[in-house]
Amino acid sequence: xxxxxxxxxxxxxxxxxxxxxxxxxxxxxxxxxxxxxxxxxxxxxxxxxxxxxxxxxxxxxxxxxxxxxxxxxxxxxxxxxxxxxxxxxxxxxxxxxxxxxxx
Amino acid sequence: xxxxxxxxxxxxxxxxxxxxxxxxxxxxxxxxxxxxxxxxxxxxxxxxxxxxxxxxxxxxxxxxxxxxxxxxxxxxxxxxxxxxxxxxxxxxxxxxxxxxxxxxxxxxxxxxxxxxxxxxxx
Numbered sequence: 001x002x003x004x005x006x007x008x009x010x011x012x013x014x015x016x017x018x019x020x021x022x023x024x025x026x027x028x029x030x031x032x033x034x035x036x037x038x039x040x041x042x043x044x045x046x047x048x049x050x051x052x053x054x055x056x057x058x059x060x061x062x063x064x065x066x067x068x069x070x071x072x073x074x075x076x077x078x079x080x081x082x083x084x085x086x087x088x089x090x091x092x093x094x095x096x097x098x099x100x101x102x103x
Numbered sequence: 104x105x106x107x108x109x110x111x112x113x114x115x116x117x118x119x120x121x122x123x124x125x126x127x128x129x130x131x132x133x134x135x136x137x138x139x140x141x142x143x144x145x146x147x148x149x150x151x152x153x154x155x156x157x158x159x160x161x162x163x164x165x166x167x168x169x170x171x172x173x174x175x176x177x178x179x180x181x182x183x184x185x186x187x188x189x190x191x192x193x194x195x196x197x198x199x200x201x202x203x204x205x206x207x208x209x210x211x212x213x214x215x216x217x218x219x220x221x222x223x224x225x
Contacts, residue, residue, distance in 0.1 A: 030208070030209075031209070032205075032208055032209030032210075034211035034212070036148075036212075038148075042217075043198055043214075043215035043216060043217055043218055044148065044198075044212075044215055045214075045215070046211060046212065046213040046214070049203070049209075049211045049213075050205075050209060055213065087147065087148055089148075089211065089212070090209075091209075091210060092150040092153070092162075092164070093150070094147060094148040094149070094150070095147075096147050097147045097148075
């Protein structure tokens with residue numbers, strides 16, 4: 001199975017910061033990567049699919065990029081509602097998650 | 104509105120059984136792969152099982168093979184997970200999710216239900 005590795009595991013940032021989360025695949029997955037946001041006690045929510053396609057209704061401050069084995073999720077200007085845990089996913093495998101905390 | 108609502112979770116003793124249900128609405132249920140994904144307390148997401156639109160193909164994570172069975176009833180717009188021989192390590196919130204599967208090889212999960220908690224403990 002392909003392994004997905006996210007970094008960092010935890011990220012401390014302030015409102016207005018530009019935030020980047022990285023997801024690496026153990027082998028090439030073309031552009032077949034999705035990103036999710038999960039808040040405590042809630043179900044995950046799809047943000048990005050096919051590496052860079054923004055899900056309908058998701059704010060444009062979220063963007064995804066990459067192909068092959070390296071991918072990034074970028075939040076251009078962190079908002080209070082964005083403090084959450086983010087997961088990447090390829091096929092049946094999820095990354096271990098990145099918790100975005102208030103600095 | 105596309106909606107998934109899970110039910111059936113609860114406290115069960117090790118070795119016991121539980122059947123989870125997921126009621127789907129707002130989309131053509133029979134046109135989609137469906138999945139179960141779980142999350143142990145304080146841990147990350149783990150895919151558990153997938154089922155094809157007509158139920159002809161089913162896939163499981165190795166840790167539940169032979170113990171869990173995924174099924175669906177397209178007439179009732181419902182997805183199920185029969186869990187037998189439950190272990191403490193199966194304790195988790197179980198989410199039902201619609202799987203968007205692309206022929207070229209990719210897939211993602213959208214939307215997700217609110218989850219149902221399964222606790223395996225004596």
